[in-house]
Amino acid sequence: MTRIALLDYGMGNLHSAAKALEHVGARVDVTNDPGIIAQADKIVFPGVGAMRDCIQGMHEAGIDEVVRKAAFNKPILAICVGMQALMQRSEENGGTDALDIFKGTVQHFPDMQGLKVPHMGWNQVHQAQPEHPLWKNIAQDTRFYFVHSYYVAPEDAQLVAATCDYGLQFCTAIHQENLFATQFHPEKSHTAGLQLLKNFVEWNI
Structure with a gap:
């Protein structure tokens, strides 16, 4: 059974994420223990709320460096603010440094006529890399659930897996x-x- 470390730094929707991962066959350790994280087969990096609190929570839990190392040596899935934290910097909170794993920024949605911010609810996801293993058995333009006011703008277009x-x-x-x-x-x-x-959970790298 795949052992997954679900990172607990005070900023994730941990209960629903843990239950969903267990439902699809994983053993889940909800943890901020660097030792347990290092021993896990895979890592899920969730996040909700403000970027500054996210980065501070990681630093206080002592797992920011663990995430930086894991990003290059074992399978990791980052979700929502977890994804945003991988960039260099966010516009949130007047400007917040992130983990600087990938070049790029996190930007606030501009004012747009008739569209509310945050972007909340179901929306179609267009797979830019449909052959990626994580899109297996997921149709093009399937709808997923969003809650966010900021979006990632990576410098390298080849990083983009969906829009x-x-x-x-x-x-x-x-x-x-x-x-x-x-x-x-x-x-x-x-x-x-x-x-x-x-x-x-089934991804083999």
Whole structure:
């Protein structure tokens, strides 16, 4: 059974994420223990709330460096603010440094006529890399659940695994080797979300 460390730094929707991962066959350790994280087969890096609190929570839990190392040596799935934290810097809170794993920024949605911010609810996700293993058995333009006011703008277009339209086309998933990240919440996205989590549990790199 795949052992997954679900990172607990005070900023994730841990209960629903843990239950969803267990439902698709994983053994889940909800933890901020660097030793347990290092021993896990895979890591899920969730996040909700403000970027500054996210980064501070990781630093206080002592797992920011663990995440930096894991991003290059074992399968990791980052979700929502977890995805945003992989960038260099966010516009949130007047400007907040992130983990600087990938080059790029996190930007606030502009004011758009008739569209509310945060972007909340179901929206179609267009797979830019449909052959990626985490899209297995998920149809193109399937709807996933979003709750966010900021979006990721990576410098390298090859990182983009999917996009979404909400007044503008924005990056909603990134990938590189052993890492995959989504702006949407798979644990809240019913059948398609469970399929993505199952694909992650079964992902062989």
